[in-house]
Amino acid sequence: xxxxxxxxxxxxxxxxxxxxxxxxxxxxxxxxxxxxxxxxxxxxxxxxxxxxxxxxxxxxxxxxxxxxxxxxxxxxxxxxxxxxxxxxxxxxxxxxxxxxxxxxxxxxxxxxxxxx
Amino acid sequence: xxxxxxxxxxxxxxxxxxxxxxxxxxxxxxxxxxxxxxxxxxxxxxxxxxxxxxxxxxxxxxxxxxxxxxxxxxxxxxxxxxxxxxxxxxxxxxxxxxxxxxxxxxxxxxxxxxxxx
Numbered sequence: 001x002x003x004x005x006x007x008x009x010x011x012x013x014x015x016x017x018x019x020x021x022x023x024x025x026x027x028x029x030x031x032x033x034x035x036x037x038x039x040x041x042x043x044x045x046x047x048x049x050x051x052x053x054x055x056x057x058x059x060x061x062x063x064x065x066x067x068x069x070x071x072x073x074x075x076x077x078x079x080x081x082x083x084x085x086x087x088x089x090x091x092x093x094x095x096x097x098x099x100x101x102x103x104x105x106x107x108x109x110x111x112x113x114x115x116x
Numbered sequence: 117x118x119x120x121x122x123x124x125x126x127x128x129x130x131x132x133x134x135x136x137x138x139x140x141x142x143x144x145x146x147x148x149x150x151x152x153x154x155x156x157x158x159x160x161x162x163x164x165x166x167x168x169x170x171x172x173x174x175x176x177x178x179x180x181x182x183x184x185x186x187x188x189x190x191x192x193x194x195x196x197x198x199x200x201x202x203x204x205x206x207x208x209x210x211x212x213x214x215x216x217x218x219x220x221x222x223x224x225x226x227x228x229x230x231x232x233x
Contacts, residue, residue, distance in 0.1 A: 006158075009156070032220070034220075034221065036224075041226075041227070042226055042227070043120070043206055043208075043224030043225050043226050043227055044159070044206070044224045045224065046221050046222070046223070049221065089158060089159060093220045102147040102149075102164065102166055102210060102220055103161065103164065103174075103220075104161075104220055104222060106151075106158045106159040106160075107158055108156060108157060108158035109158050
């Protein structure tokens with residue numbers, strides 16, 4: 001059962017505009033969320049994260065918003081650039097220790113295309 | 117630092133053959149992971165290790181075995197390859213998922229593309 005969902009497999013945005021990538025989760029035990037970016041033929045790379053004690057985290061052009069009551073987070077990229085074209089994975093982790101320690105639960109990814 | 121490296125980068129197997137994928141990290145990370153990525157399926161965890169000599173099953177462990185004899189290496193084995201194991205395999209490592217900050221930034225290798233005919 002998919003605990004982290006990215007319901008949009010693809011998103012196309014014009015350069016300079018805002019890109020908004022969405023992610024929903026079902027497990028209320030998740031308390032830390034991450035976004036990874038993946039170019040073709042490369043491994044995913046960490047982009048930005050947010051703790052459940054916050055509702056917003058910003059890093060340059062990238063901002064992640066968390067709505068705990070809705071179990072929803074989003075990644076905003078402003079302004080979007082052609083080099084941002086990649087697959088973006090949302091991931092979540094649990095704080096509890098034990099067998100799930102260290103695990104990340106990934107969504108299926110959203111392919112972002114930024115066109116000139 | 118090389119970070120996380122994976123060997124080989126590409127491999128083609130025939131059904132029933134066996135092989136081992138090697139992952140190495142030079143960041144002194146405690147935790148290591150093996151994922152597979154298939155079109156439309158995202159990253160699915162196969163096995164992981166929380167320390168030298170320990171391993172645990174992820175969500176899709178069947179048909180795979182792993183070993184973590186040294187802290188810096190994590191091996192993924194396919195004893196009898198099947199076409200369903202055609203995929204891109206990623207190894208990842210992380211340092212302090214048990215820390216007070218409740219986060220886990222995993223560092224990924226470049227991947228191994230495996231085709232089973």
